[in-house]
Amino acid sequence: MFAELNSILNTSPDSFKPGEFILVSDKHTDASFLIHHFLSFYLRAGCKVCFLGLVQSFSHYSAISQRLGVSLTQAREKGQLVFLEGLKESLGVLLQGETSKGTRTMDFLRDPSSGLRGLYDFVRDNVRGAVGGGEEWGTPVLLVDDLSVVLSLGVSVGAALDFSHYCRATVCSELQGSMVMLVRCEAEDEEEESDDEGSERLLRGLIHQCSLTLQVQGLPTGYCRDIHGQVEVCWRGQCDRQQTQKKLFQYKVHDKGASFFARGMSSAVL
Amino acid sequence: MAAPNMSVGKPTADRLPCNTTSFQKKSRSKLVSIPGTRPSIQNGQLIVSTGVTSLDYVIGGGLAVGTLLLIEEDRYDSYSRMLLKYFLAEGVVCGHELYVASALDHPNDILQELPAPILDDIASPKTVEDQAKSCDPESQDAMKIAWRYQHLPKVQTALASSSRFGHYYDVSKTMDPEICQAARCHGFYLPEHSTAVTSPTATGQSPMPETYSSLLNNLQEVVHREGFDGSVPQTKSRNILRIGLHSLGSALWGDDLCCRENPSHGHALTTFLYGLRAMLRSSLSVAVVTVPSHLIQNRALMGNVTRLCDTAIALESFRGSERETNPLYKDYHGLLDVRQLPYLNCLVCDLPDNKDLAFKLKRKQFTIERLHLPPDLSETVSRVSRGELTGTAMVGSSGCGSGSTGNRHLDF
Numbered sequence: 001m002f003a004e005l006n007s008i009l010n011t012s013p014d015s016f017k018p019g020e021f022i023l024v025s026d027k028h029t030d031a032s033f034l035i036h037h038f039l040s041f042y043l044r045a046g047c048k049v050c051f052l053g054l055v056q057s058f059s060h061y062s063a064i065s066q067r068l069g070v071s072l073t074q075a076r077e078k079g080q081l082v083f084l085e086g087l088k089e090s091l092g093v094l095l096q097g098e099t100s101k102g103t104r105t106m107d108f109l110r111d112p113s114s115g116l117r118g119l120y121d122f123v124r125d126n127v128r129g130a131v132g133g134g135e136e137w138g139t140p141v142l143l144v145d146d147l148s149v150v151l152s153l154g155v156s157v158g159a160a161l162d163f164s165h166y167c168r169a170t171v172c173s174e175l176q177g178s179m180v181m182l183v184r185c186e187a188e189d190e191e192e193e194s195d196d197e198g199s200e201r202l203l204r205g206l207i208h209q210c211s212l213t214l215q216v217q218g219l220p221t222g223y224c225r226d227i228h229g230q231v232e233v234c235w236r237g238q239c240d241r242q243q244t245q246k247k248l249f250q251y252k253v254h255d256k257g258a259s260f261f262a263r264g265m266s267s268a269v270l
Numbered sequence: 271m272a273a274p275n276m277s278v279g280k281p282t283a284d285r286l287p288c289n290t291t292s293f294q295k296k297s298r299s300k301l302v303s304i305p306g307t308r309p310s311i312q313n314g315q316l317i318v319s320t321g322v323t324s325l326d327y328v329i330g331g332g333l334a335v336g337t338l339l340l341i342e343e344d345r346y347d348s349y350s351r352m353l354l355k356y357f358l359a360e361g362v363v364c365g366h367e368l369y370v371a372s373a374l375d376h377p378n379d380i381l382q383e384l385p386a387p388i389l390d391d392i393a394s395p396k397t398v399e400d401q402a403k404s405c406d407p408e409s410q411d412a413m414k415i416a417w418r419y420q421h422l423p424k425v426q427t428a429l430a431s432s433s434r435f436g437h438y439y440d441v442s443k444t445m446d447p448e449i450c451q452a453a454r455c456h457g458f459y460l461p462e463h464s465t466a467v468t469s470p471t472a473t474g475q476s477p478m479p480e481t482y483s484s485l486l487n488n489l490q491e492v493v494h495r496e497g498f499d500g501s502v503p504q505t506k507s508r509n510i511l512r513i514g515l516h517s518l519g520s521a522l523w524g525d526d527l528c529c530r531e532n533p534s535h536g537h538a539l540t541t542f543l544y545g546l547r548a549m550l551r552s553s554l555s556v557a558v559v560t561v562p563s564h565l566i567q568n569r570a571l572m573g574n575v576t577r578l579c580d581t582a583i584a585l586e587s588f589r590g591s592e593r594e595t596n597p598l599y600k601d602y603h604g605l606l607d608v609r610q611l612p613y614l615n616c617l618v619c620d621l622p623d624n625k626d627l628a629f630k631l632k633r634k635q636f637t638i639e640r641l642h643l644p645p646d647l648s649e650t651v652s653r654v655s656r657g658e659l660t661g662t663a664m665v666g667s668s669g670c671g672s673g674s675t676g677n678r679h680l681d682f
Contacts, residue, residue, distance in 0.1 A: 030613060032613065033294075033613075033617050036617065050485050055547075055578075056551075057551045057552075059615070063615035063616070064615065064616060064617055065614070066619070087547060087548035087551055088548065088552065090544060090545065090548050091490070091545060091548040091549060091552070094478070094486065094541070094544075094545040094548075094577075095443065095486060095490055095545070097484075097486055109544075110539070112537065131432070147545070149577075149578070151574075152537060152540040152541075152544070152574040152577070153537055153540060153541050153544060154536075154577060155536035184577060186569070186570050186573030186574070186577075200569075203430065223623055223625055225623050228621075248489075253617050253618050254617070254618065255616065255617060255618055256615070258617070
């Protein structure tokens, strides 16, 4: 949990808006540090977290969360965290000779045209929480890291958008929980993109659905060792409740967190 | 600080060393020590050497066990092949097991071409000492004019870390067959493994063509049989499997990624890399993959491929291009671009402070240096070479004595 980001977003583990769909996107850089922030944030807030870790192993997140002060293994044992290790499940699906062992979660690897139905079923089953058990956890939260990898595996943009729409309907609207998704893009600035660039279309579709975006990019002036990039925070105005607000910050990632500052206010420059 | 890490640092029987943190009690006998590896300085990851010490430095100390290094090939696949051979030679010298897959040459041919290691220790530290010696006589004459710069450190162009990790190889000789045979090697030669008929699966088109899925199956079989994924109990000592996959994505693997702008199996290579990543993360292995990226026309696909790998570097050799004769680049054989560095078990990665790197293959060393341009000391303003300089953002002439024609300096 990054304290400066909490003050920028005006949230804290004790009070945050329900029903938020937060989209984290990056271009030519790695915004996964924000996913670690949200993971530790929601675990500290006592929410029930369903995490779809499609690109890294559980121990990676566990080691980083340890430095941020949250223990993922304990949360998993207590039932607060449900973690889908995409890599581990995928190996069985991709290798021939392995019949489906009943879990259809990663079936999109075997047949990309079938879409992400299995993944959505997993989310729906795990987000509702233990019925009749110790229901001491707060609102459910879904974290996805990252959604654009399914495009690399052959799933169409429409299927990915359907998945996010269904998840939003279940998690945000029905259960008043929150959702955080990471989408990684490859920007082609020079030429017109053909329809092959699926991640841009996915990003545009998700921006339309979400309520808060955090777009991470490298510095437009080039590579710098002390400032790792810039974050554009955009609150999308919905239903005439609020105007669309945009703010731009620069950031630097440390070993135990990240610091955010206004443009030109980096400690390396001052 | 030790207390919260104790629970994480306890290695169980099926826990792999790549998950350990840096805080390990020395008294624990279960601390894994595999020859040829060492824990990284930054985050305690177990790392191996790529065989090229300057490449180790550039990618942050070495290649972490359980990760994948992507090498984007240069135009004639000369230097990327050389890096692959260094990687395999390092495995032979350290006693690791090797797995080589290729569609073009038989793996045995590749293994016979490995460079010979320089086993005496005298040859290697000299290069660093020579540089230090050459700097000393200069510092004795105190700079009288540029005295402001006296206290600044001298710029070291050759990149090398202080501690020795990795070996040096003599490229002009090949490795002794006895040393080579001492190492266990598994090979995958595609023409031997291709099935006669590729039958489509009943549910529709599978995302991976036969070639990649047979490679993945073979790899998983080797990993499981030799016990790299922890399936074999700890009767024998642990070892690392070094996987070298040559020229994936090329047409020889049955993939039309390099042939067309809209390939029919656009997700074949990325699906394979996803499976490979899953396998690497759950076993004691490290992989180097070379991809002929200069043939891939769709840059977005290359971006997807890069993101599925952990470390990615790109080589661009000057051979055959106009830069070969450019006096600027006369000391180097090509440019090296670090495209991506991994974030493993920590929020930060070791970012390099300079991204303009050039490499040179010498007989006893593959050096990677910071590309620096000599100062423009010519009195005449020659603007001829401006058009020849592509990519590097510099203004200046190609050299005083280059004898370039067409000087358009104004004479009054």
